[in-house]
Amino acid sequence: MSGDHAAQTARLRAEVPVRVSTCLDVCDQANVIVVQPSAAGRAAGARPVWLGLVNDAYATEDILAWIRAGGPGIADRPDILDLYAFTPPRRAAR
Template identity: 40%
Template sequence: MSSVRAARTAAVDVVLCRGCCCGSAAKRPGTDHLGQLSALAEAVEDLPAANLVVTDCLGPCELANVVVVRTRGRLPGERPTAPVWLGNVTDPADTAGLCAWVRRIGLGIERFPHDGPLPPALESLRIPTPGPRRTIRTRRTATATGRPALADSTGGTRQRS
């Protein structure tokens, strides 16, 4: 790889949600979740500055499977880029298109969009960046251990720290 190309190579992270709904055969039956994970791992495997990050729930569960693509660092004079959020990534063709796009970015062949259009196959999967997840404390309840817990905005409870 030439030094010019190396200077343009993006450090890219692919964040794959595998929380409560994403990667779940119960939520998305018929989707090859393991195949998706394998394809994304293979896509970043030999890129000099790319990572596949498997994470817990990212939030927009109704849009499972959720994938976030983000870059780290930037060239002098470039403005920062916002992560690209993709939802309903369940079709093998969508995963293949995502893998190809990540490789083009990671190899410096394609620039990461500054809120611009994505490749047509991925543009239809783009979802808005969700807002911060907040827990609203509503009332104190007791847990089975007798320790106080706080009810959250969804009616569930969590242990108080």
Template identity: 35%
Template sequence: MPSNLESALQAAPGTGSVAAPPTAKPGLTACSLCVGETLGDSDPRVGGQLARLRELEALGVARLTLAECLDECNRGDVIVARSPRSGRRRSGRPVWLERVAGDELTGALASWLDQGGPGRAPVPAALEPLVIDRSNGPAGQVSP
């Protein structure tokens, strides 16, 4: 029986690149200290948000990297979606997101990454309000 994320990928238009070569996969970096923070103990998923992100990697949607801190501690469930090489050649810049938690938002993330992610597909409407503006550096940092 397919998981919720597998179902989201199957239902998403333009998907199907799950079998793409490893170099074509977008990267996904998650803060290991804040992953699961948004839903906390109310998350019905065994293993919580980290299990969802690991499932994305197992499904071949993205390469997952865990970082101890992404310097956005005042947020929660901070992740960075990175372009595959082909997306970077098209000016695909990393996209920082906060509070991406639960099946629905993770499904939107999975569909976007499966379509190529940053530089290859627009950020889905469900994730747009969660984009972190890093133009001035980390939260609370003042530009010189």
């Protein structure tokens, strides 16, 4: 899936709700996936997690496994995903 946006989007959509944006103002981090916390995760104080440079199938599968486990605020983020996590610029985070 290396760099294949359509295949990555299809894989994610097969398991989780996906919203595609044309621009998040962080092009240097593409592919960017923002994992939103569930209602329970938000209640636990979780915030969206931004992951960048997600350009291979293994990373996509790691993200899906984390989401299946509960995602932000519910399940600890797997250490491997720390390699992809970044803080977006203020403008992009709005």
